[in-house]
Amino acid sequence: MTGTAEPAAAFLVPAGTAGTARVLAARGRWVLGAWDGLSQAVEGAAAGLAGAGAVRIEAQGIEALDTVGAIELARLARRLEALGPVEIAGLDPVRQGLLDAARKAECAPPIGRPVERPIIAVVERAGRAAYAMLDETLDLLAFVGMVAITLGRTALRPARLRGSAIIHHMEKTGLDALPIVGLLSFLIGVVLAYQGADQLRRFGAQLFVVNLVGISILREIGVLMTSIIVAGRSGSAFTAQIGTMQVNQEVDAMRTLGLDPVEILVLPRMIALVLALPLLSFYAAAMGLLGGAAASYAVLDVTLAQFLRQLQTAVPVGTMLVGLAKAPVFAAVIALVGCYEGLKVSGSADSVGRLTTKSVVVSIFLVIVLDALFSILFASFGL
Amino acid sequence: MTIDIQGISKRFGTYAALQDINLRVGAGELVALLGPSGSGKTTLLRIIAGLETADSGTVLFEGEETLNRHPRDRRVGFVFQHYALFRHMTVFNNVAFGLQVRPRGQRPPKAEIAERVHRLLKLVQLDWLADRYPNQLSGGQRQRVALARALAIEPRVLLLDEPFGALDAKVRKELRRWLRHLHEEMGITSVFVTHDQEEALELADRVVVMSQGRIEQVGTPGTVYRTPSTGFVYEFLGDVNRVECRVESGQVLLEAGGTPLGGAADHAGPAILYVRPHDIELLPPDERLGAATVRLVHEVGPVTRAEVEYAGTLFEVVLPEGGRVPAQGELVRLSIRRGMLFPRERDPGEPPRPFLPFRSGGPTPAVNLGPHTAGMG
Secondary structure, X not given: OOOOOOOHHHOEEEEEEEOOEEEEEEOEEEOHHHHHHHHHHHHHHHXXXXXXXXXXXXXXXXXXXXXXXXXXXHHHHHHHHOOOOEEEEXXXXXXXXXXXXXXXXXXXXXXXXXXXXXXXXXXXHHHHHHHHHHHHHHHHHHHHHHHHHHHHHHHHOHHHOOHHHHHHHHHHHOHHHHHHHHHHHHHHHHHHHHHHHHHHHOOOOHHHHHHHHHHHHHHHHHHHHHHHHHHHHHHHHHHHHHHHHHHOOHHHHHHHOXXXXXXXXXXXXXXXXXXXXXXXXXXHHHHHHHHHHHHHHHHHOOOHHHHHXXXXXXXXXXHHHHHHHHHHHHHHHHHHHHHHHHHHOOOOOHHHHHHHHHHHHHHHHHHHHHHHHHHHHHHHHOO | OOEEEEEEEXXXXXXXXXXXXXXXXXXXXXXXXXXXXXXXXXXXXXXXXXXXXXXXEEEEEOOEEOOOOOHHHHOXXXXXXXXXXXXXXXXXXXXXXXXXOOOHHXXXXXXXXXXXXXXXXXXXXXXHHOOOOXXXXXXXXXXXXXXXHHHHXXXXXXXXXXXXXXXXXXXHHHHHHHHHHHHHHHOOEEEEEEOOHHHHHHHOOEEEEEEOOEEEEEEOHHHHHHOOOOHHXXXXXXXXXXXXXXXXXXXXXXXXXXXXXXXXXXXXXXXXXXXXXXXXXXXXXXXXXOOEEEEEXXXXXXXXXXXXXXXXXXXXXXXXXXXXXXXXXXXXXXXXXOOEEEEOOOOOOOOOEEEEOOOOOOOOOOOOOOHHHHOOO
């Protein structure tokens, strides 16, 4: 505004001597708007007075003084103090106070060097992570309970369930996943049979490749692969869909319309996945066996008829049932984690991305942990 | 349908979002919650709607406790700033959704739902868009659909969270007027949140000014604008010059420099003077009172504003229409016609003091100016 146009020389003017001291008269508006000129004037005066000894600054002429002006004045005083005693005269108490504050603030506060204790830091991090995980687990369990209650209430009045939504989600999670699940399971079957044949041939036990492929696919790999693919495909989609609705306040809008988001959003997805995943797993197992049969034929010349006959003798129906029994549980876990993370989205769109990633990681982790628990459980039952 | 808000407090972690809020909204009233972002107005609205739970306090609808009632039984219509329409549904289904998913006993028959939805869409003048999807509509249309959706459940209370915040200025104005008409027609008790003072003053029957989780003032638009009870309200409602000054022996002096501005009764000590830009007059310079310099003049449509420097302090002035416009750098005399003094240290609830202007026109001030000018006079 003002002052910017004032030449630097106008701020500090030499005004003769008083005794042994050189006198500088300060004038004009020492304010932020004039900072350019001020700092030049200070530099110029400090350079001009090099070797001067005592200096007296007469400040009556200052028309206006703000924090920036006070800082510049303090800077000038410090520069000149290196040469000899400095006196600043003619400031009223208010301005003097401002200058004192500026001078006090000039010396940098001591910065303590942070003490590095890497081992303690690692322990602290681990501890925090453990507590965070505990909180998360309790939260997820609470959500599972809430869904269970809603499910129970809905079971009493099944008419409340929206059939069209369930069919829609079955199509999205089941039908649309057929190509990728089929192809991947087929390839896994091929790989298993191929690797198995290589090893078993050394013992002349080629035909047992059927046992290997049959049991591992029907009992474990079929359902596990399907669950992992579905977690990546549909669990993440659940989080992203619900999360976007959350960001868009659609979930809030539902609440104000008197609707329960768990009933409207979570239940249809969970029920759809619980119905779709066993079917998908069965299909995956069939495709895996087909892959195994194809590889056996190619490497070992085992025909399809031989393969099937051997499969019948080697693998009881129970094996398949044990495998498929796990599918609804995995489905529920994937759907619950997906929806839980989606409902946890708050505020911005970037939390959708973060929680989507997390939902996939958590659901795959839980599926594998549960699979291990199932193995122990079934083993103790002698299945 | 009255809303009674009693002693509502809410914390987010260590941050106090609302502190002991008490408010009563009368039946059929349209009340604006006005405040800067972070003042807690949206949180309060969400608590009324039941989307958020309060740490303490209660909300009564028609004298009935609501806090632990299901949102369905509250019958609250809520309109969101960003519309929050269901994107995968047509306009018709968006409006109908709240009715369609009701339990069988409470659900109206299909034909009645369709009839009601079309009636609402007619009301918001969007009947012809019933089969479109939300992303095919403009912002103003979406917000009207959101309003129709909120009205579909026959709410007893209508809550609007910055309903026009995401719209451009022209549409906003139009929709504002339209909402006012709609409110007069339907008479639903309504509360809306806004940070736009113009919107609040134009639309509301009563304005609740909020700051930092507290209510600063409640009153009709005229009252809060003309007689703000705190400095915050003064600054938030409309443009204002905030001048640091002190009062000594009945006269108001600029804090920096001690230039007298006018008089004040019954106060002494540091104070803050609030003056609206249109309450300052520029007169021909008078050497005895010291001259002010016009630093900047700019015209915005019909309004001409000037920045005038007087004794080292900048004043914003709105010049009267049709008057002479001073040139930049011209010397003038600054005359403050009206203002309000808020003592720096005062008890809450203590009223502000009126500012007494110098007698207009005449060179003699209304109060004795003391030694500063006495010697010259």
